[in-house]
Amino acid sequence: MKGRLGFFALALAYLALVVACLGSLAWEGELSMGRNPWANLVNTTQDFLRPSFVDVWLGNPQLEYRSDDGRVLRVENRQQVELKYLSGLGSAAWTTLRIATLGSLLGALLALPLAVLSARNLAAPSALAWLAKAVLDVARSIHTLVFGLVLVGIVGLGPTAGILAIGLHSMGTYGKLFAESIETLDMAVINAVRSVGAGPVQVFFNAVWPAVVPQFVSSHLYVWEFNIRDSTVLGLIGAGGLGLLITEATSLFQWGRLSTVLLVVIVMVVSFDALSRRIRRALV
Secondary structure (H helix, E strand, O other): HHHEEEHHHHHHHHHHHHHHHHHHHHHOOOOOOOOOOOHHHHHHHHHOOOOHHHHHHHHHHHHEEEEEOEEEEEEEEEHHHHHHHHHHHHHHHHHHHHHHHHHHHHHHHHHHHHEEEEEHHHOOOOOHHHHHHHHHHHHHHHHHHHHHHHHHHOOOOHHHHHHHHHHHHHHHHHHHHHHHHHOOOOHHHHHHHHOOOHHHHEEEEEEHHHHHHHHHHHHHHHHHHHHHHHHHHHHHOOOHHHHHHHHHHHOOOOOOHHHHHHHHHHHHHHHHHHHHHHHHHHHH
């Protein structure tokens, strides 16, 4: 179907799918918002608006925890407790950055030969091209979290599982972006290098690589930035980093600490985005 009629038919099909999703969830009673959702929203928002890091300066130095009958269970210096928490938060942020950085690099290195094979204009042997594209499609289809769950069972808890999970999933994304960059090249240059008897390796390094380096760097920065966010989730399954602190905060309903962790994530992503924009402008 083409034209307006085809678009109208697709729009109706999409609308029917949305209605079916909403209707089935309503029928099964799965659209409930729980008890007192607005009161819960107000309380949670209030906790979020006071991140725990402010207790480093404003916390009660003699905070008492009492039982229901009024007995003092323990006394702590809230300022010292939160200062120690911030120290651990900095270490966790460094772990998250290392997972994202090394995982992104691993994914890019794995994807490069597969992208060369799957790029249609380089005319790789059909069997190898099909196999390379299949590997990239599979890697891109499996979520990083699923890779992480499997790899934690293989290599154990810790950053190694996170690095491998980021690398395997990113390989699919890098491969698609790299192959598309190669396919936009001017074939006249490639054919000119081939006409003088250059082999595939010489064609790649003399005609392909110099032309695609700026696009490759731009793609790498984009995926790297995404992986910084993605690597925070991997901590939820034992890969370490900020995700572990997010798990602790949510399980204990410590929304102030969760707010602090999320602020760190936002600062990391915004800072990296500003840096990557500068690098991309320099490459143009």
